[in-house]
Amino acid sequence: MLSDDLKLLVGLGNPGAKYNKTRHNVGFMVLEEIARKNNCSFLENKKLLGRTCEYGTGIEKTRLLMPSTYMNESGKSVRSAKDWFNYENHQLIVLVDDMDLPLGKIRVRSKGSSGGHNGLRSIINHLGTDEFKRLKIGIGPPSHDQKDRKSKTISHVLGRFTNEEFIILNFIIEEIISCIESIASNNWEKITTRLNSYKPDNK
Numbered sequence: 352m353l354s355d356d357l358k359l360l361v362g363l364g365n366p367g368a369k370y371n372k373t374r375h376n377v378g379f380m381v382l383e384e385i386a387r388k389n390n391c392s393f394l395e396n397k398k399l400l401g402r403t404c405e406y407g408t409g410i411e412k413t414r415l416l417m418p419s420t421y422m423n424e425s426g427k428s429v430r431s432a433k434d435w436f437n438y439e440n441h442q443l444i445v446l447v448d449d450m451d452l453p454l455g456k457i458r459v460r461s462k463g464s465s466g467g468h469n470g471l472r473s474i475i476n477h478l479g480t481d482e483f484k485r486l487k488i489g490i491g492p493p494s495h496d497q498k499d500r501k502s503k504t505i506s507h508v509l510g511r512f513t514n515e516e517f518i519i520l521n522f523i524i525e526e527i528i529s530c531i532e533s534i535a536s537n538n539w540e541k542i543t544t545r546l547n548s549y550k551p552d553n554k
Contacts, residue, residue, distance in 0.1 A: 357484075357534055359432060359443040360385070361416045363425050363470040365509075374490040375422060375508040378446040381488070381524050382415045388528065393417065399435060400428040423469040426477030433478070440478060445485040446527070447471060450508065452489025455519050455551045457527065459486050459543040484539075486546070488523060522551040 362383075364376030372380065382404075386393060389406040393415070396403045401418040414436065418428035433443065447470055452458055462482040465472035475481045493507035494500040512520055526549050530542050 356442055357444060358412070358438055359414050359416060359436070360531070361418070361425075361429055361432075361443060361445045361474075363422060363445065363447045364417065365422050366417075366419045370509065372511050373509050374512060375448055377448045377488045377490060377520070379417050380520075381446050381527055382417055384524050385528055385531070386415060389413075391415075395419065399431045401432065403432075422473075424473055425470040426473035426475070429474050430477040440480060440483045443483055444531075445471070445474060445483065447485055447487055448490045448508065449487035450490055450492050450504070452487060452491070454489050454491040454516055455523065456489040457486065457523065457546045457549055458489075459484070459546050461539075461543075486527065488527070519551050523549075 360382060362378030362381055364370065364379035365373070370376050383393075386404045386406075391404045391406045393402040393404045395401075399416065400420055401416050403417075404415040405412055407413050414432070416428065416432050418425045420428055429443070429445070432438070433440070447468060449458065449466070449468070451466065461484050462480075463485070464481060465475055471485065474483070490508070492500055493503035527546070530546055534542055
């Protein structure tokens with residue numbers, strides 16, 4: 352369960368079957384696995400502009416949010432949920448893909464710029480601050496050549512993981528969920544250190 356200070360997990364992605372399991376939707380994928388493990392189902396919530404799911408009771412209640420807006424308008428849903436449940440910014444974690452990180456790497460930050468990610472940029476704009484926790488999941492770049500990379504970015508992030516990549520990704524998702532489940536008994540700094548130093552071949 353999440354501690355009293357962490358109430359809302361937000362996974363970023365694009366809605367619709369055509370984007371299912373794409374690299375840009377890795378945030379959705381983590382939340383879907385958390386929901387499966389906790390036997391909760393996502394339901395569309397028009398007020399919150401997203402699909403929501405919750406498990407646990409009382410102060411241990413955990414809410415999951417997958418915005419139904421497209422990625423570049425994710426902030427509308429996050430702000431709606433924050434206001435509706437009367438949460439503070441420090442009570443949410445955003446799970447998001449990061450093309451600047453190789454597949455298999457995770458980076459946790461408590462604040463910072465969008466790094467060029469449209470979903471994070473939208474959340475920063477709608478919250479009016481960059482001070483919220485984000486968990487970045489590496490999907491790797493389409494190319495290490497900057498010019499080539501720019502032309503291939505869209506097809507890369509909207510493309511699906513290969514079978515070999517899925518094997519690595521499953522380890523990553525398992526580690527993230529394990530850390531989220533242990534937040535109540537471990538401070539945020541310990542969790543940050545664990546995730547930032549994680550390597551799939553540690554298994």
